[in-house]
Amino acid sequence: MAKGSGNDPARRASDRGRYGRLNRERVLAAALELVDREGLSALSMRRLGAELGVEAMALYRYAAGKDALLDGLVEALYLELEERLAAEAGPEGEDAGAHEWRSGLHRIARATYDVCLAHPQAVPLLATRMLAVPLARRPLAVLKDHERVLALLREAGFDDNRAAAVFRAFTAWLLGYVSVELRPMVDNPDEPDPAFRLGLHRMPPQELPILRDVAPALAERGGPQGLAAGLDSLLDRFVEAG
Amino acid sequence: MAKGSGNDPARRASDRGRYGRLNRERVLAAALELVDREGLSALSMRRLGAELGVEAMALYRYAAGKDALLDGLVEALYLELEERLAAEAGPEGEDAGAHEWRSGLHRIARATYDVCLAHPQAVPLLATRMLAVPLARRPLAVLKDHERVLALLREAGFDDNRAAAVFRAFTAWLLGYVSVELRPMVDNPDEPDPAFRLGLHRMPPQELPILRDVAPALAERGGPQGLAAGLDSLLDRFVEAG
């Protein structure tokens, strides 16, 4: 019977069959991939374990619990953001132009937008975990993003209070914008008629005349331009005229 | 043994002990109160049932399932918004000034802000359910809020596309602003020293120097003024100069 490491059934996921199968990075990557593929509600410890060819309890070596795992997902998103920012800037030094903090904020906003559109199913986590975790307990990648934004603002000469105000406006706009952008508008994607596709027949006809008219326009996205335009508006008055 | 409607123990909630104990309004009110008091995670069908002196399954007569109940909570928030708007305007007619659509948006924004601050534990629902429910399936009170905003914009002469763009910016800013405003910053409220209260000792000291400095300022709130200022910025460029 070959005394040892027999081939139990249910030893699926990885080639290197034996022991060092898992690590935090792999767990988080699998979790994010699962969420992207099947949505947040499909993410359970058991399911994620199965995805990795492992029992649920094994995951507890790499995340203290489900909440910590969700925070890990948030961290993964911010790590992806960090990657994108690093890749796009290339190995050249920082762009230290005179008023280039604005373009810096635009770059960060745009990259965040891209990450969110790449992982729409995970975006609710940004809102919910942010509202659950106090500043100092946020994942390191999140804090580094904060640091990056604040560094731009402080270099531009804002004092703490002014920098904080801009930071809040920047974050609010960015978070709100991607949330609105990702709201599902279509009720039945297979329907050819636009009104039915939006499911407008479900809405009370009398009470909502304007909404019915505007709904098709509402279903359009603002895109990155909308993001940038609003950001510019906020920065203009909030800052230069501050 | 009194053959019938004996006084079982566990007949707590309401005086009129008999049958018509429940209705949708009561269920939703109890749910919102429970969430306000103990947080979203305390809201389970069983727990809510107990709160009303009823078995969990009884709730299914008033909400098709847990998700529908959460949507009902969102609806309750928007009904409260509606009340506040009605109360504040008084019985006078609509304010039909020339460019008063701006003040109309400000009034709605402010009232929404107030409702959110009154129910901070429920705010994550706004983000998550909005990202889960397509437009046409949103609760009626939500749609009526949309209608109200769009009516202001259409009366002001915006065409559909322009109105939709302003609507999206308005919604994004509002939602993002309250989310940022409600983020927990304090790690340990009992601590007298501000730095410890924020839990700054938990953050890596070297990598986040600026964040550490700015954190106290970041912990301040923007308040209603911040909301109004940003909204004005957005409306200025987005609209008048559009």
Place this chain on the structure above:
DNA sequence: CAGCATCCGTATACGACGTAAACATAGCTG
């Protein structure tokens, strides 16, 4: 009032969930 349909809350049960605790085994260290 009697009979009956209808509404409303209960009882019971099932499968999935998060996770505590004890355990077994692989691979390193001496």
Place this chain on the structure above:
DNA sequence: CAGCTATGTTTACGTCGTATACGGATGCTG
């Protein structure tokens, strides 16, 4: 090889959402 630590498994418990079947109360019809 002996022993230690790191890693994954097993088992178990309590809670969750909810499908289904049920019984008693309510209100309509005669």
